[in-house]
Amino acid sequence: MSDKPRKFKGGVHPNDSKALSSRKAIKEAPLFDSYKVIMHQNIGAPPELVVKKGDTVKKGGLLAKAGGFMSVPLHAPTSGTIKAIDKVPGPTGISVPCIEITSDGEDEWGSPFEPISDWQTADPAELKQRIWDAGIVGMGGAGFPVHVKLSPPEGKTIDTLIINGAECEPYLTADHRLMLEQAEEVVLGVAILVRILGLKTGVIGVENNKPDAIEALNKVAGKYNITVQSLPVNYPQGAERQLIYSITGREVPVGKLPMDVNCVVQNVATAAAVTEAVLKGQPSIERVTTVTGKPLVDPGNWKLRIGTPISKTIELAGGITEQPAKLLLGGPMMGIAQSSLDVTVMKNTSGVLLIAQDEVSQYTSEPCIRCGRCVDCCPMQILPATISQAVENKRFDWAEKLNVMACIECGSCSYSCPSHRPLNQQFKRAKVEIRAGLRKKG
């Protein structure tokens, strides 16, 4: 591992606006009256409900059990009664089933499992089982079940564990604060993951605009034989493929997974959740989320329980000073615009972002002027301009030939386009159509 990381090709440098919340310490959110926990929080199969309306649950109690290997269980964020199995608007805008819990105010702890304090000698399989039981998913955004990544299939070996602390999305500071304030927990989590994978060391990659976090991590990293790698600031540094390239120099082929180049990538928040699950016996029911944006009175970072409505988080941040134009879950580059305040915090909600009227570009898209900026900044080195023209003409076969499937939907092209073309959305469309076409072919 060299001290000087490689620089991946492409990328953009948007105004990061992290100053709004990067100096605000993580605050514990108060107990709310009710939580609406969205059922399906992971990539893969949805979990199976084990409670019914009227049941009482303890904080940390099981709400739903894993519905298969590619699935994780769901736990109660607080103690109380199940008010209803209802529907709420999901993060993608479509209504999704949720479990509504009315809090009893006691917040009584009832974790389904005991802490494993001797993790250094414990069986790795037991540790992995604990991570699954605790319902931990990738907390960086995708929500990929962690135990699946830790179980490479027959014939694949893992030699590098990379922990993603890049936090390249503008505005978001949740991971930054977590690394700064709970450095020991993060590093411990990495050490546990290292033990499960049977490796010697792991690397935490952090963008160098967070020197305080790098320093905090370095203080404890040596104790557990973990390396901290400072990375240049370049969006999308935190994207899996780009991070792997920056740290190891390996390129993940299109259509392959990090494990195909012997790597596993996890988020720092995931590492912290692993520590809590193993050492404290606490399932994944809360996470640090950045609630930020210019229209908010007091942007900051909060420890929120899953199922907290977004409207409550905005109240936590002091309310709004002006009518925002957009509400995003996640950062401005890859976050998803919301049409309702009833959306609730999920295990992978890294940020709640309000965007002011004067910050939103309401341009209509214009024809491509072939300036090539999108080609320059595409981290996957495909040709966004040409592909978007193919998609506009519904020529998905062309788009496929031009490798649209390699697109990681980072949004750098849309960000850099002077004609304000909705490139990213067109690629999403093309991918959906091509996948549908493949399914039809069988």
Added chain:
Amino acid sequence: MSIAVIAIIAVGVLGALLGIIIGIVAKVFAVETDERIERVGELLPGANCGGCGYAGCADFAKSVVSETATPDQCPVCSKEDVQAIADYLGIVAEEKEKKVALVRCSGDIPNTVRSLYNGVRDCRSAVLVAGGAKGCDYGCLGFGSCAEACPFGAIEIRKGLAVVHKELCVGCENCVAACPKELIVMVPEAATTHVYCNSPEKGAAKRKVCKTACIACRKCVKASGEEDHMEIDGFLIRTNYENAPGPELVEAAGCPTTALRVDTLHAEGAYEGVTK
């Protein structure tokens, strides 16, 4: 011999020689063609809409002649056309009820809650962003993917809502596949009265986002009395197409949200949402 005679003989011999060669080659390389395929192709509409499931009219004609398909599988042909093909081939045509497309939504822009959206103006792209930025998850987005898919120009986008002009619809079902919300169904052409709503949500939730949603008040069910004109499907009423009601039911039922409509009047834009 004069030059003229030489010229005539030379050209004549050359022509005869070439003619003989072509004649021989045509015999050697003869290809058997079935003229019936061509004839059936002429009788078909020739729009190549693909509604029959074959790659265009010529392909369908081939299948009809080889008896792997029946002429009535063409959704565009009128009864007379089907009969003409059947008569030509000497087979018996089957009777088929003509169906037309129905967009089961009445939520146009004045009557629905929509978020600001300035992405790609295309339904299948729009659903990828917050489900299409419409308050109702099930309603018509109105970017016209179906209208674009219709080779017969039977779908109009009016105030952000797809409206089928029944008289132009031939029933090729291209629009059914184009709609990402699966809103479009094929209904018998004879049916006139439909419920223009497809949201299975509870009435109160629907009213919040749409003024013309079916709230399942069952007035239309009651108004049809003994007759089994309407079906109840959860929080939604649907027309029973086995026993479709006439247009007089709309008047009789007095639908409080105008979700129950007569198709021709709907196509003319005669209905407006009811504000409470």
Added chain:
Amino acid sequence: MLSEFLVITIGAILVNNFVLSKFLGICPFLGVSKKLDTALGMSGAVIFVMTLASLVSSLINQFLLVPMKLQFLQTLVFIVVIASLVQLVEIMLQKLSAKLYDSLGIFLPLITTNCAVLGCVVLNAKSAPESIQSTWYGATIYGFCSALGFALALILFSSLREKLDLANVPEAFEGTAISLVTAGILAMAFLGFSGLV
């Protein structure tokens, strides 16, 4: 001798390109250039017909028309020869490659009246250098190279048009208009080869 044929080759393909500098054979050039696949098929057919027509009509010219002093019949005889040849190609293609036959469609009979073919044959007989006019192999090579030039122009143009399909063209220029503009620009580009030989 060899260098002379090299000059003929380059001249026929690039400098005196049949489509782009002699403006012969514009009809198939515009008609069959929407898709690269059909353009390739058409190019193949034209190469075949043009080479064969050059050979046959050169033989007829040298051994029939010139000795009998019937040069005034050249155009008439050549048309008959080309028409028969195209008919032959069509019959054989239908049997041998039904797919190619379907994709070429109505353009195959169009080779009959393709002025590129007749033009090539007439040039061979009348205004070409002595080495082409008087030898059957010279005429064949010239016919073949001219056909290659035609194929090059057609394939280039069809590739351009496939890309053009994706572009946002102003409404007034959509379709044939922009195709003609593109063809014009392509012809101008080929002017760059003048003076090469």
